[in-house]
Amino acid sequence: MKKLALGLMIAVPLALLAWTAHFILSAPSYDWNVNPTPAQLDAAAALRDHLYMQAAYTVTWAIQLGYLAWLVMKWQAQKQ
Amino acid sequence: MKKLVFGLYALLTIALLIWGYYQAIYVAPLDERQGEIYRIFFYHVPIAMVSSVFFAVSLAGSIGYLAYRHSRPERAQIFDAWALAGAEVAVVYCTIILVTGPIWGRRAWGMWWTWDARLTTTLVLWLIYMSYLLLRRFAAGSQMQTVAAVLNIFGALDTPIVYFSTHFQKVIPTQHPAPVFGGGPDSGVKDPRMLAAWGWNLAAWLAWGLLILALRYHVERQQQTIEAAEAQRALEA
Numbered sequence: 257m258k259k260l261a262l263g264l265m266i267a268v269p270l271a272l273l274a275w276t277a278h279f280i281l282s283a284p285s286y287d288w289n290v291n292p293t294p295a296q297l298d299a300a301a302a303l304r305d306h307l308y309m310q311a312a313y314t315v316t317w318a319i320q321l322g323y324l325a326w327l328v329m330k331w332q333a334q335k336q
Numbered sequence: 337m338k339k340l341v342f343g344l345y346a347l348l349t350i351a352l353l354i355w356g357y358y359q360a361i362y363v364a365p366l367d368e369r370q371g372e373i374y375r376i377f378f379y380h381v382p383i384a385m386v387s388s389v390f391f392a393v394s395l396a397g398s399i400g401y402l403a404y405r406h407s408r409p410e411r412a413q414i415f416d417a418w419a420l421a422g423a424e425v426a427v428v429y430c431t432i433i434l435v436t437g438p439i440w441g442r443r444a445w446g447m448w449w450t451w452d453a454r455l456t457t458t459l460v461l462w463l464i465y466m467s468y469l470l471l472r473r474f475a476a477g478s479q480m481q482t483v484a485a486v487l488n489i490f491g492a493l494d495t496p497i498v499y500f501s502t503h504f505q506k507v508i509p510t511q512h513p514a515p516v517f518g519g520g521p522d523s524g525v526k527d528p529r530m531l532a533a534w535g536w537n538l539a540a541w542l543a544w545g546l547l548i549l550a551l552r553y554h555v556e557r558q559q560q561t562i563e564a565a566e567a568q569r570a571l572e573a
Contacts, residue, residue, distance in 0.1 A: 280439070305373040308443050312376040312436040313357075316383070319435070320544070323428045327551055334558050 262329065269322035272314050279311035342550075349547050352540035359533035376440045380433060382538040386545050387429035388495060391465075393549065394422030395492040398485035405482065413560050416481050419488060420472060421552035423465050425545055430462045445511060453501035454512035461498055464491035 284300045292300070360378035367374040397419025404412040437455070438448040449455065468491060471484050502510050 302371065305371045305443060308439050309372055309375050312439045313379060315435050315439075316379050316432050319428060319432050320548075323424075324548060324551075327548065327555060331551075331555050331558075334555065334562060 258332075262325075262332065265321070265325035265328060269318045269325060272318035272321065276311045276315040276318060279307045279314065283307040345543075346547060349540070349543040352536065352543050356533070356537040356540035359529075359536045364530045364533040365527060370444065373440060373443045376436055378533050378537045379541075380436045380440065382534065382541045383429050383436075384433045385538060386541045387426050387433065388499070389542065390422045390426035390429060390545060390549065391461075391492055391495050392422075394419050394426055394465075394488055397422055398488035398492075401481060401485045402489075414557070416485070417553050417556040417560060419485065420469075420556050421549050423468055423488065424552055425549045427462065427465045427469060428548075429541075429545065430458065430465065433458060434462055450511055452510040452512055453504075454498065454510050457494060457498045457501045461491070461494045464494060 283304045356378070360375055364375065364378065366372060397415045397417070400415030401412050401419060404415060437458075441450070442448050464487070468484055468487050471480070471487065475483070502512050
């Protein structure tokens with residue numbers, strides 16, 4: 257049970273990091289359309305904003321939980 | 337009793353973080369000029385502000401260590417543990433600032449990074465404290481803690497430079513927005529819902545930071561006990 261919890265503590269930050277990369281990479285690029293209409297430009301910008309915001313929130317949690325996992329591992333090692 | 341208090345505090349912190357997230361995403365209105373991307377500020381700005389608390393804890397720890405290292409070695413070790421714990425948590429927070437900032441900058445400025453005063457001084461601060469942590473990790477010998485404490489005190493001098501780097505626009509041009517508070521006539525949060533979201537997240541990240549700071553301090557004190565016991569055993573052998 258302890259090993260499973262520790263495994264999860266390591267896996268979750270790594271998954272969040274991968275998720276962050278997914279958000280950034282899946283955002284529409286700036287030159288996706290040669291002649292975009294204003295509506296298409298607005299839609300792409302809104303989607304980009306949303307994905308980038310999600311990326312920022314996700315990476316924050318990836319770093320915080322990653323550090324917490326490292327701390328718990330260190331603590332467990334000391335107990336042994 | 338200690339465990340109960342710690343557990344209750346951890347629960348309160350998690351509740352604050354969930355509430356802060358809810359406020360930032362669902363309650364705070366859209367910004368007219370920036371749209372949804374500005375919501376990054378509800379994490380970026382409070383984390384930046386809270387990081388200065390941990391830099392201050394680390395600085396106080398190093399000063400205390402240098403003050404007591406000869407007269408009261410046991411107390412000096414306690415200060416040293418606070419110095420290390422504070423520096424580590426501060427570096428974690430600073431890393432988040434340096435990662436989330438460019439994500440916002442990519443949308444707002446069209447580029448990930450620019451060598452302006454605020455960004456550069458923050459990066460330098462991060463590098464100084466990373467070198468402090470690497471010194472603690474890899475250096476050995478009786479002088480290591482003293483050298484690390486001195487480095488910490490000099491590194492902390494960069495903290496006010498980071499804060500004031502956006503105040504001298506005429507001297508050092510910067511693209512970074514002015515501080516939320518005390519940054520001039522245009523600074524401050526106008527909408528009360530935005531202010532509430534910002535305030536809740538400030539409280540939440542401060543509570544979280546204090547939680548991991550306490551945990552890191554505990555781990556470091558245990559490490560000191562283990563090392564002292566090992567040294568004693570080696571002497572006796």
